[in-house]
Amino acid sequence: MTEPATELPVVVIGAGPVGLAAAAHLLDQGLEPLILETGPAAGAAVRAWAHVRLFSPWAEVVDPAAEKLLSPTGWNHPDPTSYPSGGDWAELYLQPLADILGDRVRFGARVTGVSRAGRDRMVDADRERRPFTVHTAHADGREERILARAVIDASGTWCTPGPAGGDGLPALGEGAATDRITYRVPDLGDPAARARYAGKTTAVIGSGASAFTALAGLADLAESSDGAGTKAVWVLRRGISGSTFGGGDADQLPARGALGLAAKAAVDRGHARAVTGFRTEAVERAADSRLVLVDEDGRRLEPVDEMIVLTGFRPDLTFIDELRLGLDERLQAPVALAPLIDPNQHSCGTVYPHGHRELSHPERGVYLVGMKSYGRAPTFLAMTGYEQVRSVAAALAGDLDAADRVELSLPETGVCGGAGLFDTPDPQQPADIGCCAQDAQTGRSG
Known part of the structure; x- marks a missing residue:
């Protein structure tokens, strides 16, 4: 001391x-x-x-x-x-x-x-x-x-990954279903992981880059010789909007924009079905031991074989x-x-x-x-x-x-559309300005 x-x-x-x-x-x-x-x-x-x-x-x-x-x-x-x-x-x-x-x-x-x-x-x-x-x-x-x-x-x-529950807590039954849940992007190049998801229906919960990566990977698996029948159900807590798939070609990091475009392609090609406005309250076991996701309003999804939870x-x-x-x-x-x-x-x-x-x-x-x-x-x-x-x-x-002293210039995402956690854009945000308009005094955007 x-x-x-x-x-x-x-x-x-x-x-x-x-x-x-x-x-x-x-x-x-x-x-x-x-x-x-x-x-x-x-x-x-x-x-x-x-x-x-x-x-x-x-x-x-x-x-x-x-x-x-x-x-x-x-x-x-x-x-x-x-x-x-x-x-x-x-x-x-x-x-x-x-x-x-x-x-x-x-x-x-x-x-x-x-x-x-x-x-x-x-x-x-x-x-x-x-x-x-x-x-x-x-x-x-x-x-x-x-x-x-x-x-x-x-x-x-x-x-400390986030849970599936829409209230920030684990959904009812989530802990008991951990044998069918991963909170990481699976390595679909690994034979064991590939066998786990091939030909199965998987719920992907999340809306960020990790979810995009998982959706694109499952779509590629579905189109491969050993992946016939592979399907994804993309569970979104908010609705589909112009910013859902990221900035695309407007993203100053092209590979980041490409992730969102790959997720969009997975949906467009029918390998993933988007379910919007769904906040998971419970994970139940079906009679065949598959998993059923239940929304806070009582809505129930068709049974899935696996869950990939990527909620941050x-x-x-x-x-x-x-x-x-x-x-x-x-x-x-x-x-x-x-x-x-x-x-x-x-x-x-x-x-x-x-x-x-x-x-x-x-x-x-x-x-x-x-x-x-x-x-x-x-x-x-x-x-x-x-x-x-x-x-x-x-x-x-x-x-x-x-x-x-500022010694760095960061690339912009190409996405700017109001509040990001709600189903609709911020009603007070002018559509032609966006939430990240450049500050005239600082020359910064945020």
């Missing part, structure tokens, strides 16, 4: 793309990072969706400070115009970066709690002069308490509950960031670059970054996270000029 806080490391939670980039930027600012990662290797969550191809090219998923560390080692930047899979991203970029960081990354280290040393969240006295204490459980059974000058939580949201993710806040966080009541995102990404206000994922000020909390020195900073909001880009941690690292080093 007598060690000056400035001599302590900045603890980074998570060795994913944004956590590793945070470490690179901290080193660039002369600060010492310590990354704690639950998994056995870099990008553990990314590896879980290794079969999924990113809609951002290599040029947009390699952090500049990370590349600065990698280049002297002889690392070769993959073709900037090509699109990596999750597996490519982990093996060709994230793991080499973690290897360079060496002992600054500890694998098999699960953070179980973060607080101020000797101060629970109720105590004001001398609070900001105390370092953070990070409680960690190691894979070998050891427990450890690590003191830190600051904490950057880049743990993501992968481990939410942050795990349990291990940082002793910190004084300022989180939006809707999204569980930092209060200054939330209005920029709130789908209650706009349907697109276009957000201007932001940094330490939007990510700050009443508890000084703690930042939620990456996917976790978005709380429950969708459409996060790796580039956004890289800009976040560049700004946060500069702020922790005391260089507020650099921390406040």
Whole structure:
């Protein structure tokens, strides 16, 4: 407790793309990072969706400070115009970066709690002069308490997917049906997964890029030699509108726009049937053990063999509950960031670059970054996270000029049609302006 806080490391939670980039930027600012990662290797969550191809090219998923560390080692930047899979991203970029960081990354280290040393969240006295204490459980059974000058939580949201229930809670019977439900995009290149869905009827619940990917994959399976009879029922909580399938050709990330077009093609070709305005209240077993989805108004769908639930993710806040966080009541995102990404206000994922000020909390020195900073909001880009941690690292080093400087231009989605969580567009939104009209003062759109 007598060690000056400035001599302590900045603890980074998570060795994913944004956590590793945070470490690179901290080193660039002369600060010492310590990354704690639950998994056995870099990008553990990314590896879980290794079969999924990113809609951002290599040029947009390699952090500049990370590349600065990698280049002297002889690392070769993959073709900037090509699109990596999750597996490519982990093996060709994230793991080499973690290897360079060496002992600054500890694998098999699960953070179980973060607080101020000797101060629970109720105590004001001398609070900001105390370092953070990070409680960690190691894979070998050891427990450890690590003191830190600051904490950057880049743990993501992968481990806490949303349920099928339309009220944000698991539907009645959902837990009992887990043998027929997955909350991830299945790898239809894997023989076991392929056999699970081939010739079956699958309900796909969700309206984002993951749902598009699943629908396109099931459509491809239906058209293959071993997939005859494969069908999808696309369950949407809202209606079909001009923005349902994304920005299409107007999206500045062409591969992202193509996902929506592929989902539309699945519907147009008859491989997927869209059911709109359906908010699942219950999942029941039919007499033949298939699943029946029941809407809150009593509507019942025809039985399905499988369910793919892709309703987004939410942050795990349990291990940082002793910190004084300022989180939006809707999204569980930092209060200054939330209005920029709130789908209650706009349907697109276009957000201007932001940094330490939007990510700050009443508890000084703690930042939620990456996917976790978005709380429950969708459409996060790796580039956004890289800009976040560049700004946060500069702020922790005391260089507020650099921390406040915007050094990134983000691609727009091509979608802008009012509130995104309701069945109809915002009636107060002029049709020719949209919810993300450019701000004449800032030149930003969001």
